[in-house]
Amino acid sequence: MFNFIWLIPLLPLVGFALNVFVIRREREAGYVATGAVALSFLVALATFIQFAFSPPAEAKPPRVDLVLWNWISVGEFNVPFGLLFDPLSGVMVLLVTGVGALIHLYSIGYMHGDSRVVRYFAYLNLFVAMMLFLVMSDNMLLLFLGWEGVGLCSFLLIGHWFERRTATSAAAKAFVVNRIGDAAFLVAMMAIFAHFGTLSFYDIELADGAVIEGFLERADEISGLIFSIPGQNFLVSTGIAFLLLIGVTGKSAQLPLFVWLPDAMAGPTPVSALIHAATMVTAGVYLMARTHPIFELSAATQGWVTWIGALTALIAATAAVAQWDIKRVLAYSTVSQLGFMVAAAGMGAYVAAIFHLLTHGVFKALLFLGSGSVIHGTHDTQDMRKMGGLREHMPTTFITYLVGAGALAGIFPLAGFWSKDEIIAHAWSGQNFSIFLLLFVSSLLTAFYMGRQIALTFFGQQRDHSYHAHESGQVMTMPLMILAVGAVLAGAMNLPMLHWLSTWLEPTLHEHAAEFGVTQLILAVVTTLLAAGSGYLGWRYYVANSAKIKPGAKDPLYRYSGDIWEALEEAWYIDRAYEKLTVVPGFRALARFMAGVFDPQGIDGLVRGVGYAFSQAASALRVFQSGFVRTYALLFLAGVVMVVGYLLII
Amino acid sequence: MEFVIFFITAAIALIGAIAMLVSRNAVHSALFLLLNFSAIAILFLLLRAPFLFAVQLIVYAGAIMVLFLFVVMLLGAERAEDEKDKVAWQRPLAIGLGAALLVEAIFVGFNQLAMEPPTTPEVESFGAPARIGESLFTTYLLPFQITGIILLVAIIGVVVLNQRNRAKA
Amino acid sequence: MVPTSYYVLLSAALFTIGAMGMLVRRNAIVLFMSVELMLNAANLALVAFARQQVNPDGQVLVFFVITVAAAEVAVGLALLVAIFRSKRTTDVDEVSTLRG
């Protein structure tokens, strides 16, 4: 089976090609796309099972490396187009193809009747392929191909309904903000190559016996190396890791680059589920896990990672509390959860991060799909103030949504409880109290805003009657149910004491399962109780105040918080600040100045000035050419006087 | 004695030249030039060039100056420079340049004075017409021939320029 | 005997005066006269040098110069007459349509 891992990304790619060049009808497009991803999932599953039960003997620790062809080879720069299947990419591949297949299926129903549905499926397939390249790459460069490729697909899918200006600008914003991160990633890659002479993660034996060395296993070589910016010395490892961190903040929507993700909700909801919740945005976490040897060399960067994660978690959670748009709540929630993962990675708890990544992938996809179902059922209503009481019309959606919300809030024994608790436990045991506090508060807020959302959406009375709410079709509810089951069971992956996931990932992440003692137990109980309480509070409060909520109205809590609420709604004005204050207007003004004034008047002005000077000189010379022969004789004589004068002087 | 003649003749030549320069009337100019030419002819004699003395008087003073006078009279152009100069800066600049040229010329002259050999042998006959004539037909045969062609061309030129005028006018 | 340089000085002065005439006078005929003066000055120098070197070549040169001067004057005056017929002037400043 191992020799067929290239099928995993190829199948969706074929689906993409078919959808672009061959297929013209909606129905076929959906089936082909879903089929391609499902097949890919089956291959991945088969590979995974084989890997689990008869790991390849030759490599130690076990991994499968398949070099498809020699991609770039210039002088000593040698990068193969190679795929890697190891424990870490294995679980990622399963998540991507599994959740991906369900979302494809769901999309068949959700996108029915859309004018460009074939293109939609093509993009979706392309996305899966790119995501698979990202997680299956055996080197930084191919990873970067996937990294940018998913960004492109994100752009395409957010902009799927490009007739809407918001969609277009959100798409562009997503791409550009991601690009900022990607640029840092690029530089990081160059630094890695400059120092290790390779971009491959692990040693690769090529067909002809040559070996391309990997850099992760000899990351220590750069420990202690210094580079300097005038006046300041830095560790090279800090530089590289920090650049990677910037890349992560872009892709995984962390401070300060998270601003694109809420806007990205302009895309179709299944896209939000797949790309902006389950898979693409977690790529940053995957990257950090994959390159953890580099991060571990730099304590400074790890501190930054932790703080960025924790702060993002809190800020996004507070923002989520104040949203009216059902998808924006989930979007900020995603940012917040990603913050948890990043913080975990920063603390060195890579397994916990991956664990949370996986469970979050499942339950957040569920939530998004559920919200999609709601939107679908309410005829494209997204404002929760216009909803209410939907549980009666959409029972399946309601129940699955409830499961998802519970999982997100970290309610025992749903998936989110296990994974999130592990992160918080890490923060606690790492003696890092402020981080712990940030994460803890965030997790309480999570429960609160989910309670609020459920109350607003499903409870109370329907507040707007312009639509007739109805349950979605089977093709949409089926994935919901499957995911709900997943959201219940996914926690079993890494139950305390069993640590299946830890064990599985140990060869890659070199991290032993965390202790699970009394402290952790108490902590878990306390967290879940508080979370449940917080969730109940949210639910209770908004159910109680449901009468005050009308389309366009302010939140009942506004009374107490005042303008701070607005700040929350705007996510602390960070996005607004970019737009209005410095970065964007400054850039625009500078660009306009350069294009409108400096270039034509300044640089080109000099160029034309030369021409002008010559024409002026020419006109001046015409004055002497007066037409009077005596003047000519005069100049003649002047020449004579000068020449003779010179000859006399020497 | 020779010095006296020289200085007197030189003075006459200079006066003639300057008078030609400043005369408003072209006829006067021509006459002053005639005076100058005659003075130079005398200087030629002083310089042991009797042949040139004759040529100077016959060709220059006789033929060319008469031609000038004739044209001046014919065209009635003796008073052509009454109104103001069109180019204001022409005259001052010209005077300045003239002065500069004069300074340079005098510099050259004094330079020559310093270089001059103290005595020059007196040979009476080197400028005799016979010697000149012989030179023209031997050493200077080629220039002599070219001169002929030049004169031919000049004749054609005068004819072309005027015959045509008559034909078309 | 008068030193050659005296003659040279005189010829230089005459030459300068001739050149000045070219610059300050406007009557074309006078301009021609100025040129003749310049040529004469040169002739004087030539003869003086011939005397200094006791060599008749200088005098032969003068002969050629006189001839050329005559030819030039002939053509020049013919041209002048032609111009006078259409322009009715011998002022060279009037003949200045070509310029710029």
Next chain:
Amino acid sequence: MSQLGFPLLSIIVWLPALGALLLLLVPRTNDELSRRASLGVSTLTFAISCALPALFNPALPEAAAPAMQFVDQIDWIPSWGISYNVGLDGVSLWLVLLTTFITPITVLSTWDSVHKQVRAFQILMLLLETAMIGVFVAQDLFLFYIFWEFTLIPMAFMIGIWGSENRIYAAVKFFLYTFAGSVLMLVAIIALYILHRDAIAATTPGYVGTFDFGVIAEHLRSGSFVLEAGLAQALFGAFFLAFAIKTPMWPFHTWLPDAHVQAPTAGSVILAGVLLKLGTYGMIRFNLTLFPDASLWAAPAIGILAVIGIIYGAMTAYAQTDMKKLVAYSSVSHMGFVVLGIFALNQIGVSGALIQMINHGLSTGALFLLVGVIYERRHTREIGEFGGLWKVMPIYGGVTLLVVLSSAGLPGLNGFIGEFAIMQGAFMAYETGGARILGWPFVAFAVLGVILAAVYLLRMYGGAFMGDVGNPENAQLSDLSRREIVVLGLLCVPIIAIGLFPNLLFAPMETSVADVLHTFTGVVAGR
């Protein structure tokens, strides 16, 4: 070394010119026939030139340096040591192919973009092809200069006759600016010739000198011809100025937007596709090969200019409202990358620069074609006039997207390979002793260009192709015609292929680039 026994390279060079002569036989008014004849000739040239990579020997023994292949040499002015001398190595191989590839595509595009005096246009196009190939293969400085200058004439005519309103200003500016730039090169060529001749003649009396720069380079390397440092720097500067203007490097770039905006589509494509590469090719071929020490000396300063160009071009492109102008300024930015790569003075950087030259030719050429497509339909190129084109013209939108992404350097497409290799090269541009030539600060700024490329290209794409179809004039636009699909499709194939299999291009150039760089031994392991 003409391993074939017949002058393959000369045939490729002169076939288009011959075709131009043949075109004179076509009746002046028969537009269709002259287009077809021109297409036929240029396609034939391309077909023949395909034999070059097939017969090219990628790894010659190191002794034969600089190793040219397919050499044809005939004495031209023997007493000057001038000969008709053409040859090919890994540096020029792909550039020749790029030229022969772009030309038929451009000719194909003239069906839609050139409507008057078609025959004359085709003649100029073919003459231009000969000149451009000539520049890439000339091995004699004199011959090189002739081809180099001759490229100006057809191009200036193309801009001046077939351009838009302000075409004359643009044509004159293009001609004068580049002409003025290259006259100093002429002086440098003369000086080099004389210095070299005198140096060799000191040991070999009666030596007449040579304009064969292969020989000069060899003597420079062997030490039998030594250039004094200051002199070498002056000569370097004279060559470099000519190339920098042609490239164009900031701040010599201002002719480019004018020329591009005014030129007809086909002209812009050739200009961006091939003509700009003459400059960067010259830098590699002459500045690096002949003046290694001066190159090392000037590299940081040039690197700074290149980086300024990258950012400046990108920012200025961002503020444009005319799509063609935007693409033109993007060229400034992209060519900045190329120069940066060249003056990294290491294998990766220079190879990357070469690839980037090809890539820029393909993608920017395609972009100009794409702008031309919409211009032919709407006679405007203002972004604000459009919106939602993707909806009205889906194929057009899709192709444009691909090309835009290639230009923005998306990995998997060609643009990325070049940019990455260039920056990787710049990052590692250190001398053996550890002294920095370029290093990471240059990359730190250059990488901004990568970000900005996305910004300005998406601004264009978002503005014109996405959004709603606001303007009713755009609602009825027809999608790409079959010919347009062929033209653009042909360009898209290498765009993807190079992105995935760049080694096809890298492999043949490896030995030659190493040969150019053998005096510079940059270190790999950085600091």
Next chain:
Amino acid sequence: METIPIPPVDWSAITPILVVIGWATALLLIDVFAIPQDRKRVTGYLAIVGLIVAALAAIPLWGTSSVTFSDMLVLDNYSLTLNWIFLLVGVLSLAMALDYLPRQEIEQGEFYPLIMFAVGGMMLLAQGTDLIVLFLAVELLSITLYILAGFAYPRLASEEAAMKYLLLGAFSAGFFVYGIALIYGATGTANLFAIGEHLASPAAANGENTLLLVGAGMVLIAFGFKVALAPFHMWTPDVYEGAPTPVTAFMSVGVKGAAFAAMLRILALALPTLRPTWVVVLGGLAILTMLVGNIAAIAQTNVKRMLAYSSIGHAGYILLAIMAIDAERGVQGFLFYMLAYALTNLGAFGVVIALEQKDEAAWSLNDFTGLWGRQPELAIAMAIFMLSLAGVPPTAGFVGKFYVFTAAWESGLGWLVLVGVLTSAVAAFFYLRVIVRMFMQESTYVTEATAEARVVGISEAKDASPLLYRGLASGITVAAVGAILLGLIPTPVVVLVERSMLALAP
């Protein structure tokens, strides 16, 4: 009475000159007595034949070298090559005049012999090795040209041109003679060989040379006037504009070439030891000339005047070659450049002639507008000439510049080369402007002409495309083909000029 023994003369040395002058003299008579008034064209044909015969007569002389007429005249390959160039110039000018004169209704039979006399003068300049011969040759050439310049009666401009040329020419002749006088005073001779010997003697090397320096300076100035070096160039634009166009064409290349040829000989034979001195003087003049000529041309909208200024600029470039005579390529460069320049400039004036109508100057840039649409062949030819003048490869002008600049660099005139290339870049502007007008602007020719016609009351608009006569057409074709061939295959001419050695001793 004793007979004067005529010294032995090597008549073969002046065979070409004799043919030209003799033929011209005979033609004068034939023209008057045998050619009817309405068939004067026949005289022109005969004149062309005469020049060709002279060229053929020169062929057997190639390789021989002789000095005769008391060392006053020399025959060497250098002068032979120049003679051929002058004869070519004469033939092409005559071919162009054949159309021009009748069209302008100024045809007179004397025109053609006069051109031949001028060619004879030019050849004498190339061969003369005595200052007095050179002076007389210059005067022969000049007087002929005074007449020719004033040939276009009753156009006042023509007479004004002749007048200005004559006055200033006589003025410069004054300096020439005075210069000869001073040189004679310093050395006792006017012979170039003798002067050179005198200067090479140790006595001269130590002593002061003021007299000689000033004299040489004045002689060079007189030649500088003929070749139009700034600031002695002022007559050029006016005279070139006013003179009949074929005469202008002839002057622009013939006089320049001949005067430069003589200048080169003076510098090489008489003054090589003073090179450090005159390099400074001529270098300064060269810089000034290149700047003035090329910059002033920018402001011109009159093509004839523009070409006049351009010819001034080119004088600067040729001067570079002249100054480089100590390098082996100086003489060669001069000869090559002269040939390239002659072909190109004659061709350019030929195109101007082709556009010129009776009584109407077609010298404005506007008259060239849209020529490509009206007369494409003419436009292409003009484009070739303009590019060649600008020195753009692959034209004769480029190879010429390359030759000259190489020579100049070899003899250490690097800075002048720098000025040269930079000014040639400036010059490209105004040459290009003609091309722009012809190719890139639509023709508004007819409408403009009708508007003009209305203003001046002429009933019919001028013919939009004047007929191209055979003589003119062949002249332009020869020039255009030559300008291209010389650019692509310069080798034969390079070989020719490489063998065109200067005879340095009697």
